[in-house]
Amino acid sequence: MEVEKAPDIQGEVEKIITTLSSAHLNQHRIICMRSRGAKANAYARIWNFPKIWQKALDISTFYVIEVLHEHFDSLPQDEKEQVLIHELLHIPKTFSGALLSHGHPSAPVNKKRTKELWKEYRKKLEEAKQKRL
Numbered sequence: 765m766e767v768e769k770a771p772d773i774q775g776e777v778e779k780i781i782t783t784l785s786s787a788h789l790n791q792h793r794i795i796c797m798r799s800r801g802a803k804a805n806a807y808a809r810i811w812n813f814p815k816i817w818q819k820a821l822d823i824s825t826f827y828v829i830e831v832l833h834e835h836f837d838s839l840p841q842d843e844k845e846q847v848l849i850h851e852l853l854h855i856p857k858t859f860s861g862a863l864l865s866h867g868h869p870s871a872p873v874n875k876k877r878t879k880e881l882w883k884e885y886r887k888k889l890e891e892a893k894q895k896r897l
Contacts, residue, residue, distance in 0.1 A: 770798035773831055777848055783888050784881060788857045793826050800833045807836045810851045812863045825861040845885065850878045 773796035781789045811828040818825060829851045831837070836847065853873040854863045866873045 765799055765801045765803075767797050767799045767830070770796045770831060773798065773829065773848070776845070777829060777852070780845065780848055780852065780885060783885055783892075786852070788859055789852060789855060790825075790859060793824065793859075794852075794855075795826060795828050797828055797830045798833055798837075799830050802830075802832045802834070804832060805835070806832060807839065807847045808832060808851050810854045810863060813861050815861050818861055825859055827855055827861075842882070842886075846878050846882045849881050849885065853877060853881070 777794060777796055778791045780786075781791045781794075808829060808831045811830065813826045829848065831847075836844065839847065850873065853871070856862055856864050856871070864871055864873055
C-alpha cells in the first residue's frame, strides 16, 4: 500500500470545519492522506493517536483521515463531502485522541446525522455564495 499527503482533501476538510463552525476540531491537527492499494472495502477511514502514544512521545493529539483512492476518488462531489463529514463525526468534542463509535449513545455516527450536517453545510455554502453576489 502506498500513502501520500492529500492537500486536496485537506482543503475540503478545512472548508467543512470552517463552514460548519466546528470549533472543537483543530484543523491543524487533522492530517489528510490518500492511500493506493489498500485492501479495505471503505471510502475512507480515520486514525487516532491514542493517549498512551501522546504521553510517551510528549506530543499533542492528532487525527489522520485516510481516503482510499480506489473507492473515494471516483465518487461525486456531494458523496465525497458526506464521507468526509462522516469521518469528522468520529472525533469527540474533547479532541482527546479517542474515536467515537458508530453507535455512540450521545453522538451517533450514522447516515442520518451525516446527511443532516451535509445539508447544513451545503446551505451555508449557498448562503455565503449569495452574500458574495
